[in-house]
Amino acid sequence: MDFLKVFTGAFVAFVQLFPYAVGASSWGYFGSDGPSHWSDVSATCGMSSQSPINIVSIDTIMSSMDAFTLSKFDTTTGLSLNMVNNGHTAQLNIDGAAVKVSGGGLTADYNTAQLHFHWGKTDAEGSEHTVDGTRFPMEMHIVNYRATYTSVSDAAGHSDGLAVLGFFFEIGNTSHPGIQKIVDVLSSITDAGTNTTVTPFMLNELLPSSLDNFYRYSGSLTTPNCNEVVTWSVFPQSIKITSSQMAVFRTLQSVEQNDDGNHNMYNNYRPVQAMGSRKLYANFNPNAGARPSVHLSLSLLALLSCILSRMF
Template structure:
């Protein structure tokens, strides 16, 4: 009996030491730091074991065209603001004044921007959370919005459609993207956990793909990609990535987790679809069709030249 009591006490102490909130990425797990890595996030929060979790792998040939996925209406996305950029121990996050909104695009309501943050790999290697046909991009931006009538994210997350997140991929470029200079330069001041600094004026629009590329996107219902993994998110994943140089991508890997280790591999592995359907905008479908057409023409030309 005494042995059972001791075992129970040890188990409860381990639970307290890891803590419901003590979750980590796989890159943080070690013998010295036995935290709840992604496969055990349901220990940190039971929601993480749900059936509509994010991120996912988008299999483009299995997506369905949805005529309701029209172009978005971006309000005040061009407006500059001076925010605070912070190393929150898991990512880089910037709070956004609730002035920028999105509507249209098949969304059930108007949503206002709350914050944005990023997920990345190691030194410019694979690091996006979502993947497209198994391809993992170097980094992924999440612009988090909540329904316009809510005043805080906690309340919005109690609504099954209370949050809308825009996901934007990055690709490696031979030249630096000057639109990201303010963010990249600020990283030097927030290397340690809880470090924060003022961000020189930026707009959400300058973080996005070019306007003509914003009509091609994927849509599905999912969750937050960190604990508590609440399943209240309408996801939009833009097809066209934003270019950054390898030096810009590597700058994020110079940040540090709370234990001083490099902040790398800050992505959750893809989760099962569990029967969910992923939809595709008309723009994305047209783009795919034109790509296939060009491939067919190239193949035909090659065939005719060989005969």
């Protein structure tokens, strides 16, 4: 009986650490396990309010949503951080210190549970969301669950359960000091299913300098079971990262074999999904100061040419 208890406890701990170990081949990002087959894993993945999306600037509806309030993002007191390679991404689990988000048009407080990343094989791809068709080399998701629920898994069963903050990365020439704190521990979680304790640091070190502007829409988790329970906030101000920092993410090992025949983790992003009848909001004007399109400029030039030809 004691042996059974020990075995059961060890198995539960293993599943909690590596949630994709059981049935790990049922979904992935390549081949017959790729995103086009996810609806076979979960019918929800084929529904009409899925994420990510292509954010089309001219389709946004202006909204007066207020700024976000991030609680305990500026402290390490009572904070516990653990970095996990769960076989599909690098995930930083966040515990303690009452870390939470509110405001930003949300109707309640949301506890911060974890953040994770999606990246590409090259610096030309990797983000899940796109903006006017432009894809970024990496995207970070900060996952928060409504405080009235007990956990992310509990909240995933409720339509108002999750609020996810999405941030884009762009290649720059200077190493980002906040992201470097993530990069520094990736070598400790190279293999799928491994984890390491991270020396606490202030979470706002990972964020862009301003959180004033953001897009908002209703969508889903971007991995199976694709629950349509997410209030998405995607921030246009990017975070800079160097090519060498990006390269370290690609050294992580995935549970699945990629198209190159190895297990290097990359292209762990879902293609954009149809917007359908959903509305896209923004608390700023993304088209302010936009230049006329090339087609419009050529049309004006042709009209001016026609007028001049008739005058002379």
